[in-house]
Amino acid sequence: MAMALQTGGGPNVSDAHIINGLPGPLYNCSAKDTYKLKVKPGKTYMLRLINAALNDELFFSVANHSLTVVEVDAVYVKPFTVDTLIIGPGQTTNVLLTAKPFYPGANYYMSAAPYSAARPGTFDNTTVAGILEYEYPDAPAAASFNKALPLHKPALPALNDTNFVGNFTAKLRSLATKQYPAAVPKAVDRRFFFTVGLGTHPCPANTTCQGPTNTTQFAASMNNVSFVLPTRALLHSHFTGLSSGVYSPDFPVSPLTPFNYTGTPPNNTNVASGTKLMVIPYGASVELVMQGTSILGIESHPLHLHGFNFFVVGQGYGNYDPVNDPAKFNLVDPVERNTVGVPAGGWVAIRFLADNPGVWFMHCHLEVHTTWGLRMAWLVLDGSLPHQKLLPPPSDLPKC
Structure with a gap:
C-alpha cells in the first residue's frame, strides 16, 4: 500500500486467496497446502465463515451441498438455504451444512471467488478451494486423502453478478422474536x-x-x-x-x-x-x-x-x-x-x-x-x- 500511495495507483495484486491459511489445489505447486474438512455422513456441521481478505468480497460455495444461513455478524437471522453466498471483508456468516446420508464415494471443493461490479486498477480475480472430504465408515481415523475419488466443483456466480448479490442480501432478516427482538429505531432524531x-x-x-x-x-x-x-x-x-x-x-x-x-x-x-x-x-x-x-x-x-x-x-x-x-x-x-x-x-x-x-x-x-x-x-x-x-x-x- 505504501508503494501504491507513492505512485497514486492501485496496490500490488496478491499471489493467492487462502482458506484457513492454505492456498489449495487451484494454484501452481500448492496442492499439498490444501485445507481439508472431514465430515461424517448424516451429520450437520456449523461453518463459521469469516472474510479476512483485504480487498475482495467473495462468493462461497460447497459443491453439491446446500448451506443454511443462520447468523451474520454475530446476530441470528431467519434461516434460509442457498447453494452459494456472498460475504464481504469484515463480515461473518454462520451456515449449517448437512452431510449426505451415505458415503458418497467422492470429494467436494469448497470454493471462494471474488465479486466486483467494476473496479479500476488490478486485483486478484482467482478462485481458492479447500476440500470437503467424507470419512469412509470402516477407514482408520488417520486415513489419508483419497486422490482417486471424483472431485466435484461448485458453479460460482460470474465476477460481476450484481443480481445474485441483491437477491441474496434481500433474504437476510432478523428473527424479530420475543427472545431475539429487532429493536430498530422507529422514530429518527x-x-x-x-x-x-x-x-x-x-x-x-x-x-x-x-x-x-x-x-x-x-x-x-x-x-x-x-x-x-x-x-x-x-x-x-x-x-x-x-x-x-x-x-x-x-x-x-x-x-x-x-x-x-x-x-x-x-x-x-x-x-x-x-x-x-x-x-x-x-x-x-x-x-x-x-x-x-x-x-x-x-x-x-x-x-x-x-x-x-x-x-x-x-x-x-x-x-x-x-x-x-x-x-x-x-x-x-x-x-x-x-x-x-x-x-x-x-x-x-x-x-x-x-x-x-x-x-x-x-x-x-x-x-x-x-x-x-x-x-x-x-x-x-x-x-x-x-x-x-x-x-x-x-x-x-x-x-x-
Whole structure:
C-alpha cells in the first residue's frame, strides 16, 4: 500500500486467496497446502465463515451441498438455504451444512471467488478451494486423502453478478422474536445522506502518477471528504478537549453539491481532504443513507461501523429517492449487522441508536479504499448519567 500511495495507483495484486491459511489445489505447486474438512455422513456441521481478505468480497460455495444461513455478524437471522453466498471483508456468516446420508464415494471443493461490479486498477480475480472430504465408515481415523475419488466443483456466480448479490442480501432478516427482538429505531432524531465512492487527487507538482491518468492519483471519499488520519488519537483529543488542529467537528450531513450520483459522472472528480467528524448527541436515533456513485466506475463498498450494530432498513439501485423510498423501509425484521455492502450503483439505508459515547470509525472494508480515504468518524457526546459518559484513559496509558 505504501508503494501504491507513492505512485497514486492501485496496490500490488496478491499471489493467492487462502482458506484457513492454505492456498489449495487451484494454484501452481500448492496442492499439498490444501485445507481439508472431514465430515461424517448424516451429520450437520456449523461453518463459521469469516472474510479476512483485504480487498475482495467473495462468493462461497460447497459443491453439491446446500448451506443454511443462520447468523451474520454475530446476530441470528431467519434461516434460509442457498447453494452459494456472498460475504464481504469484515463480515461473518454462520451456515449449517448437512452431510449426505451415505458415503458418497467422492470429494467436494469448497470454493471462494471474488465479486466486483467494476473496479479500476488490478486485483486478484482467482478462485481458492479447500476440500470437503467424507470419512469412509470402516477407514482408520488417520486415513489419508483419497486422490482417486471424483472431485466435484461448485458453479460460482460470474465476477460481476450484481443480481445474485441483491437477491441474496434481500433474504437476510432478523428473527424479530420475543427472545431475539429487532429493536430498530422507529422514530429518527438525526438523518444523514452520505455519498460513497472513488475520486482523484492531483499529482504532486513535477511528478507523474499511475492513477486514472498520469496527472491524477486514486482517492476515495464520503461526501467528497477524503479522510486524513490525524497525528494524535481522536478519542484522547476529544476527551481532553485538545482537539484544535487534530480534527474539525463539521463533517457534512449531505453532499455539498448534489449530482446524478449513478449517472454520467461529473468532469471534476477531485475530492477534498480533511479530518472531519460527525457530532451527534448521546441517545440519538440515527438514519444514514449511503449512496454509491459512478465516479471511476460503480462498485460495491462494504461499510463497517465501529462501536455499534445497525439495522439495514432499505436498499436499492440507482439514486435514492427521499420521497418514495422510505415508504419501502423494513422496520419489522431488518437484518442487524455491523458491516453492510453499499450496492454497486445503488444505496443502502441503516438505522442505529447512538448509545455508546466516544469516537467511532466508519470505513470501507476494501483496504485499498480505506487507504485512499473512504472513511470518517462519528463523535457521540456524553449522556447525562454516569454510565453514559466516557471513562478516563488508564493511568498507565503510554505517551506518544
